[in-house]
Amino acid sequence: MNRIVRPVSGTLLSRLALASIIANVGIVVTGGAVRLTASGLGCPTWPRCTDDSYVTTPEMGIYGVIEFGNRMLTFAVGLIALATVLAVLAHRPRRPGLLALAVAVFLGIPAQAVVGGITVLTNLNPWVVGLHFLASMAVIAAAYALWRRIDEPDGPTVAVVPTPLRALARITTGVSVAVLVIGTWVTGSGPHAGDQGAARNGLDPESISQVHADGVFLLIGLSVALIFAFRAVGARRATRAAIVLVAVELSQGVIGFVQYFTHVPALLVGAHMLGSCVVLLATLSVQWSTRERRPAASAPQTTATEAEAVPVTA
Template identity: 85%
Template sequence: MRRICPVKRSVRFPASTTLLRRLALASIIANVAIVVTGGAVRLTASGLGCPTWPRCTDASYTTTSEMGVHGVIEFGNRLLTFAVGAIALAVVVGVLLHGARRRALLPLAIGVLFGIPAQAVVGGITVLTNLNPWVVGLHFLASMAVIAVAYALWRRIGEPDGPTAPTVPGPLRTLALVTTVVSVAVLVVGTWVTGSGPHAGDQGAARNGLDPQSISQVHADGVFLLIGLSVALVFAFRAVGARRAERAALVLVAVELSQGLIGFVQYFTHLPAAMVAAHMLGSCLVLLATLAVLWSTRERRPTEVPTPPTPAETPALTPA
């Protein structure tokens, strides 16, 4: 009697590319959320709710009842870092098990994963320096850098592995790149405005010494320049028939106008906490919309696999 051997089947990762992309999107959302909650820490004057780092107090890693609501808020924001890190770790594991594409995706996934503890370390330095406004600004910018890498990973997962090709003429790609640089500059100057304003994160925290009115004007000038460049991109993309890039630029203009409106309202209403929090969320959305425009100026095309010749095309052998 013949013995039937079981057929060995290869083990495959059960998650699809769609699931992996959803995990990457969740990573973007989580990193944006921690920016907003970090702003809540500062806006509620809870920046030193845990007066040391990495412990919350000299004797405890967790908040104590004596520390009150400020300790709860600050410690809660620290706990959220672990949730954001867990999502990033899930993305890395998914990429490792995804097979052929891991070589292209893994550097970005690891960048997000290691960027989160690096950002947390900068946050710890802000506590150890008693909320130095320049370090606080760097803490915010570190989060924005992680968001940018997470966005790149999300977009890259949805693309094939072929070479990139421009979708618009070279000068328009340069204009999109200049717009991106200006967008980043506006974010940087925005941290200077925050460092000069009333929301220090703690009643005893220092300010950066810049005149709030003057630096706010510099920030507003940068915003006007950014909006002008973005509107120019809309018309330029329309002129060359780049519909996808045009739609991305229109979204960017809409986000910028909304963010600008929030900025003016918060300035003339003397920086209420709710408006400042909305402005921080808007900063993240401006960055994401800017990156979407930059991404729309190129596309990645699948690598062409040579097809074998058909029997009619196969040369006949000549007898010797």
């Protein structure tokens, strides 16, 4: 007897994609907790926790529990991603690009875990630790793209702001990514190495913090410019997204300055890591707000002075 498999609704699929975003942000925060509690080598090897055991042992104490617990959370995040892939396969009608994005998120999680294992095997090399964080950012970006794509129709992509403003939004996104990268350099020069014996990257903390702050000032300036530019062309959705981005950036900036002048307390560093994820998501929201996908029958004709219709694959 053949079983009838019911298609997955768009609502359930959207919820799974949103859960994937939240879970991947959560693994960044818990990964930060591992480092901030000096538990980075709580399990001193990988993929085992010790040479003889895949799980933590009583002799390893709380540090082993924290590190091993974070490793186990990776499986939970992976299960959510797998459920999302299966939901995409069961969704009807099949949507172009959804499966590729869902698979990218799913495969990104073990890839990120491997980078995490390399950080352990290299005794928390600060450059590898930074790459571990950036790998998580890439997975979050893919999960966000999947979530936004689910609720879009399958027609062509149409720009809702003039081409120069779309270029400005892309530049802002690039600067935001650069700020995240430089932020990992700041972290690699600071006091929270994840273990008392872990090396630092050798950069001067004060100098690299200034470079990071300069990047933040540039990012905020570009984001404020986007607000006025979007308002000038009547792009309300894009304006709202840019306002949210500036608010998030200012909040993150306040946390950053306070943690710097209070000698980098662990709690504020953790809040700053969470804020980095929120900044990335707010930046992607602005990028997404400069275009929309419309059903083919309703795609408007554009002129040289209007936004151009730009086909995309996702």
